[in-house]
Amino acid sequence: MIWTTAQETFTSRNQWTIESVLKQHPCAAISVYSNTLPLNVFKTLMDFGFNVKVVRYDFSKIVKVDEPGYKWALETPRYVDFPHYHIHTSDMLRLLLLFKHGGSYVDMDHVTTGPILGVRGPGRNIFGGERCRSDNPDCLGAKELLQLNVIRAEHIDSANHMNRAGFHTVKSGDTPRYTPCNGLLLNWDANHPVIAAALREIDSNYDPHCWGCLGPRLFGKLMYDTLALPTTVRRKNIFEDVSLLPPGVLYPIDYSEIASILGPTRRYEVEHFMANTYSLGVHFYGKMTNGLKIQSGSTMEKIIHEATVFGKLPFVFLARLGVTAMHIQGIPPGILSFATYLTTKQNSNNPISSSMFISVTYHSGIATHNSDPLEASLVGRAMQSSQRGEVFLMFIEPDQAEYATRLGSPSCAVWPTFMENPVFKGPFRTANDSAPLKVGLLGISHRITVKNFFVQAGAACMFDNAVIYTNTLRVRNSNQAINEQAMKEWHLSMCRGEFVELGWLKSDDFREVLVKNDINLYVSISDAVPNVILDSLAAGIPVISSDTNSIFMSSPYLAGLLTEPRVDDQSAIYHRASHVVDYVASNRREFEKAVRELFEDLDEKATRSWDCLVKSTYKTPMCVDGGGECVIARVPTSTTGF
Structure with a gap:
């Protein structure tokens, strides 16, 4: 499995994909190739004994010189700003890994409902098929399908004993036209000639603007071109040991109809669907349904309940299964109600309430107490639960912790724990240095865009011959790269320096670039994303901020030097940065x-x-040698610089 986008885009729906495979194949070894997900994100599953791990990937280490796919891997940095970069990266990565290692690939928006792997699966070298659309020129008609090994439901052993009827791949009277999909590639042999041919085709004819040209259209074209050749001309049919599953097996519901099974459905309709639609899985087409709620009583909810290890199981059942700790990204439905259950008076003696530890990591965003009703409601409920002593709130931003505490919701701020020890390695800019000034203008996704990014870019552009480092920023809910448009078409095209676009950066790479500049511009509230300020200062790099709140509170010297309150004035920012560069150099x-x-x-x-965290986490204070007195153990000052 593969995940190429940011960690916050990974949701419980994607977790269900993993759980559904484990439900059918509990001994499966699942590797999720991702450079964005934390390595311990699947700790709960691992604690249950499942073999699930996050693996970092590097194209240069996966494919070697002269191997199929090497040309694309060599040129991939050129395509980082193209709209389909993440999709194409995922498409290419699955092919390279299957070619090198063999095995299976499953999309992260697919729920497996039957055995798909190994000897219990439908066979080796398997493509899933979808019903073709009229706008797809690479479809397989009856002529091509007759030359392929098309495995129907009645030929799969598990179809018989499940007492389910056969499925229909097309509407009555239609001519079958399929397209092979790369959303599920099952039980492939390593070094298979079909995968090799696909990689060579990409090397020769890659189009970064074509959405499906590394997926369904690629394999449809390969099959069509190969099978259209006369057998006397064709040296070898590379598809002779490849099988295609008709749409009903892996894609029983077309993407144009998928929304219908997410909404409320009458019970007999759900049961009828489950009894009469034989398949090995259901694809829920995340791109189209991510914004839709899976409603209670829907067909999709029923499938998730039956097909996943935990799925939408109430939290209380997880406790009864023996789960002692859960680390959750985001606030899932039911978590606050479960906390209420654990802490109510009638359950105070329940062993569950003393054995279950739940941590919830939630990024509140910029609208928590403002315009977003859902976010405001979630945080409001959390604060009410905190007032009742059911949960304890910890905020990265001190002002949020103070706000909640003043309203009667016990909270603490933990942001100072996420900082580096100051290590000044250099080399640093010196007085009268003639080298071009290196200016960092780095941010995280759209957040810096709403925090005066373009004003800061204008200030950086006023430096003669400066090298201005920036990473890819995109318009929220869009694939449009705002940097590229700004630098080519707007007033920033007249910049006196040179912009260096670094593309998307992992956290470690982000910090590495941050500390190589002569000065960093982050003229924004220092509480918002403190790592930009703290990481810069820890490396001895000056950074401009717009306030003296929290971080600079104990240092009038740094507050006076690095603070520029006129956040909408590029000239003020330019003069402040010029002064700071000269002053620090001297x-x-x-x-x-x-x-x-x-x-x-x-x-x-x-x-x-x-201290605050320890008091909130442990119901019984940790005892230390204090003359018989039980006190909260302090973390030694010398060990807290993280």
Whole structure:
């Protein structure tokens, strides 16, 4: 399996894909290739004994010189800003991995309902098929299908004993026209000639603008071109040991109709569908349904209940199964109600309430207490639960923690624990240095866009011959790269310096670029994304901020030097940055001394945050040698600089 987009885009629906495979094949070894998901994101599944892991990928280590796919892998940095980059990366990665290792691939928006892997699966070297659309020129008609091994439901052993009727691949009277899909590629042999041919085709004719040309259209074209040749001309049919499953097996519901099974359905209709639609899975076409709610009583909810390990199982059942800890990304439905169940008076003696630890990581965004009703409602419920002592709130941003606490919801701030120890390696810019100034203008997704990005870009453009490093920023809910448009068409095209577009950056790469600049522009509230400020200062790089809140509170020296409150004035930002560059170059030792003192103060704040965390986490205080007195153990100051 593969995940190429940001961590926050991974939801419970994608988790169900993994759980559904494990429900059918509990001994399966599942590798999720991702450079964005945390390595321990599937800890709960691993604690149950399932073999699920996140694997980092690097194209340069997967494919070697002269191997199929090498040309595309070599040129992939050129395509990072194209609209289908993430889709094509996923398409290409699955082919390269299957060619090298063999095995199976399953899309992250597919729920498996029957055995698909190994000897229990439908066979080797399997494509799933979808019903063709009129706008797809690479469909397989009756002539081509007769030359392929098309495995129908009645030929799959598990179809017989499940007492389910056969399925219909097309409407009555229609001529069968299928297209092979790459959403599920099952039980492939390593170094298979079909995968090799697909990779060579991509090397020769890659079109970064074509959405499906590395997926369904690619394999449809390969099959059509190969099978159209006379057998006297064809040296070898590379598809002779490849099988195609008709649409009803893996794609029983067309993408144009998938929304119908997410809504409320009468019970007998759900039961009729489940009894009369034989398939090995259901594709829910995430691109089309991610914004749609799976409603209670719907056919899709029924499928998820039956097909996944946990699925939409109430949290109380997880506790009864023996789960002692859950680490959840986002706030799923039911989590606050479950916390209420654990802490109500009648359940105070319930062993579940003393054995279950739940941590919920939730990024509130910029509209928590403002315009987004859903976010405001979720945080409001969490604060009410905190008031009742059911949950404890921890915020990265100190102002949010103070706000909640003042309203009677016990909270603590933990942001100072996420910082580096100050290490000044250099080399740093010196006085009268003639080298081009290196300016960092780096942000995270759309967030920096609403925090004066273009004003800061304008300020950076006023430096003669500066090298301005920026990473890919996109318009929210769009694939449009705003950097590219701004630099080519807007007033920034007259920039006196040079923009260097770095593309999308992983967190480690982000920090590495951050600390190589002479100055970083982040003229925004320092609480918002503190890592830009803290990581810069920890490396001895000055960074411009728009306020003195929290981070600079104990350092009037740094507050006066690095603060520029006029966030909408590029000239003010330019003059402030010019002054800071010259001053730090001439007073490097004094600047570093102030940074060390600041981090010592933040270190103490981190200690207090950990005290707060310990008090909230442990019902019984940790006892230390204190003359018989039981007290909360403090984390030593020397170990808190994370």
